[in-house]
Amino acid sequence: MAKKRYIQAINDALFEEMERDPKVILFGEDVELAIMGDTRGLLAKFGRDRIRNTPICEATLTGMAVGAAAAGYRVILHLMFSNFIYTGFDAIANQMGKLRLMTGGQLKLPITVLCGYGGGRSTAAQHSDTPYPVLMNVGGIHVLTPSNAADAKGLLKQAIRGDNPSFFMEASGRGGEMAEVPDGDHLVPFGSAAILREGKDATVVAIGHMVKFALEAADQLAKQGVAVELVDPRTLVPLDEAAIIRSVQKTGHLVVVDEARDRCSAASQIAAVIADKAFGALKGPIKRVTVPNVAMPYAAIAERRLLPNPTSIAEAVTTALAA
Amino acid sequence: MTTRRNNSGPTDGQLLGMYERMLLIRRIEERLRDDSATGKLPGAVHLYIGQEACGVGVCAHLEETDWVTSTHRGHGHFLAKGGEPKAMMAEIWAKRTGVCKGMGGSMHVADLSKGILGANGIVGGGLAIAAGAAFAAKLDGNGRIAVCFFGDGASNQGVFMETMNVATLWRLPLIFMCENNQFSEFTPSKEVTAGEIADRARAFMPATVVDGNDVIAVWRAAADAVDRARSGEGPTFIEAKTYRIRGHIEAEPMMLGGGKYRDDVEIQEWTKKCPIARLRAHLLETRTAPAAALDDIEASIHGIVTDAAAYAEAGEPADPELGFDLMFAGARA
Structure with a gap:
């Protein structure tokens, strides 16, 4: 056990899973400089094929995640703030959450979407929503809400290894909070309160x-x-x-x-x-x-x-x- | 766009192959039209009649491992890319023998084993998916490419600009194949589209406009685009000008309630420009094939269509429990 910050636990999970599986790639807005903190150091370690900045175009990024996952990659998409789920929602609700059913189960979509959610920091109405209820209603996507560093690490690792789309809802403003994180390959199963x-x-x-x-x-x-x-x-x-x-x-x-x-x-x-x-x-x-x-x-x-x-x-x- | 190496036109064998594939699409869709009219199909069908040269002229260059995304008008792309007529027909009949086990239907025919990422019920929905698949192909570096088939209607969606931007920046092996059939559902596209669609693409990449009812012209344009994509030079845009002979949807007359959005004369004029009749005339004029050989192709396709329809009709209905197992891999919804 070691005490880790919430954001560090996320960062550790990303490092470990990208190291573990070369098919894991990560893209999103400002991920190279790690503006949200959680992707810090990944670029230097893994290079621009596996982690890269994108234009600001969520409607396309969510769709590209689907295409790249269908074509064999394990995609981590960083959406920054969860309000941007709304701008990317077509490919989330109409493609990501339904494509497996629509194709009769021909494909798996190992996609992990990271985004910060929640208010309390004067970020105003478009940067502070908690939109997981709409995700819960889409069907076909997992919704993860880690409340501490240990769960953040364990759920994120589980999501990246999983074969289904998962939304990893980061508690915005909680990145600095410390908690004990188990050593080693810490995984938290889904559906276990x-x-x-x-x-x-x-x-x-x-x-x-x-x-x-x-x-x-x-x-x-x-x-x-x-x-x-x-x-x-x-x-x-x-x-x-x-x-x-x-x-x-x-x-x-x-x-x-x-x-x-x-x-x-x-x-x-x-x-x-x-x-x-x-x-x-x-x-x-x-x-x-x-x-x-x-x-x-x-x-x-x-x-x-x-x-x-x-x-x-x-x-x-x-x-x-x-x- | 400059003319590129090795583009001297399709061989006789390729021409005959494209004729056969276009005719297969046409005859399958005529059967779907008839089965829809008699109420045998449970859902909507959007027919590709008149646009066959677009899908076939492009897919003639593709390997099974290349990716395509398609539209709600996707039967032609499915068949052009090598999808099984029987499996598609059974899907549209909502049978468990269908390619998607009756879970997708006409608007979602897909066969991942053939690189067909699926027809798509959302106008423009395939653009970003194709870009993602092209990104994967680029990372793999195995020479695979992706083609996104979309229409003039989708060119007014924001993702069209977004995906052109990403594809160009990242030099993705992607072909933007815009089939301009002149209608955005029930609205003439010229009423809802500013400027020329190809001009939008020219801001990003080489763009060419071809006669979409001339399969040889489409084939040539696609040859250049495929060449660029495979050699790592990035995306290409093709606009194929064509015409949607049937309505947006087969139930259209009922939906229009007597209203009209185009002239019958216009439909008749474009019917005369049938891409299949045009290729047949070319094959006969150039003595590429005798009429008897083309008639043999027609006869063999008739058999395929009849068999596919019989297979579809005889199939067991879709499993109503299956959906629960398909929402998540490895877990029941």
Whole structure:
């Protein structure tokens, strides 16, 4: 075990997988200079055939990822900010997520898309979205939401080795956070939630960015004698439904914390799954702590009004228990 | 564009091969037209009738390992690139014997083993995929090339400019084959297209405009483009001026509700410019082949089409459970 920054864990995963398999290539905007930090040093090590800057043309980059993957490469596409998923969305939704089915299973598309998501840094409405709900609805793509350095490394390595398109949602602004990362060839399987804290009173499912706030909320609640069980799904597609159901069966209460906007959020999906499959275990209403259906404003004070925080999470748990 | 080495025109054998392939496409599509009209096909078909010289003149230069991407009007490219008529027909009939097991249908016929990355229901959807495949080919350095077939409609999509930019910058072994059939779905393209399409390409790469109903002209232009791509000189653009004889879609008359977007006289004029009749006349005039030999080709194609339709009709329906296994490799959706 060694302590690593989140961004360093991503960088390590890229190095290790590119070294392991010469068919792994990486392209995107400003990846050579590593403006986002995660691709630092790759160019010097692997050269421009395997890592290269592209023009700013997401609609083409996502399609090229499909073509290069169909032709035998393991493609890592860096989309920088997750809002740029929208500009590249045709090839994501119409090609990447469907081509395997449309061809009757003739091909595999080993594509990993990296992008930073989330608000809280005054990057305004077009650089702070949390768009994984739309990805979850496309079908045919995995959605990964690592909340710490160890999971970032393990999920990314798993994605690059996998045979399906995977979106690796980097928690923007969390790159500097340190965590223990297992030594050696650390892989995290998809669809395997982590129970970050055990507790008997309420289940809190927190996604990506929100795990840190949920841990703080759990600390606050512990002081009030409320024992929270914190579940980090780690991947949204596939979703470890069984782990969440098990936890709710134990606690009887569910709060889901998600940085996506409320309407049709990942939290909505998780709430629906539990209402459908574990209704009998619920002793009260499911609560969702999400971003209101408002675009992220620039002003920090206005951003804070929208983003979940430890206090709003703790309040939601209290409300759920009181109902 | 300068005339290049080794481009003295197709040999007699190549001409006959192209005649046969064009005729196969035509007869298969006539059968699809008829089967669509009688309600035998479950989904839409977009027919390539009149444009056969475009796909065949280009694919005559390609190896099985070369890549092509195609359009919603993709049967001709599939067959020109060597796709199996039976497997395609069964696909359009939505049978599990289809090349995509009935999961793709007419708009998505694909055969990766033949380098056919697929027809595509999104106008312009194949451009970037072809560029990606060309990038892979360049990295592999094995001489493979990629051809993107698209239409005048797709030339108004932003990805057209984007892929030309990347392909030129990275000297990708890619051919942009624009079949200008003059219609963007139900709208004459001249009403929605500023300037000449080839002029857009000239900003990036050598671009040539050919008569898309003259398979020899297409073949010559493609020879130059393939030569450039294989020798590492980068992409080439070809605009083949042709005409879509059938409607955008076979159910068109019903969809138009009596409305019109083109004259019948125009359709008749272009029908007279049939690329297959034109090649047949050329073969007879130049005594490349006697009429009897061409009639034999017709007879053998009739047999292929009849067999393909029978194979399609007899196939088992698609497996409704299969989709669950196809969304992810190695996992059930």
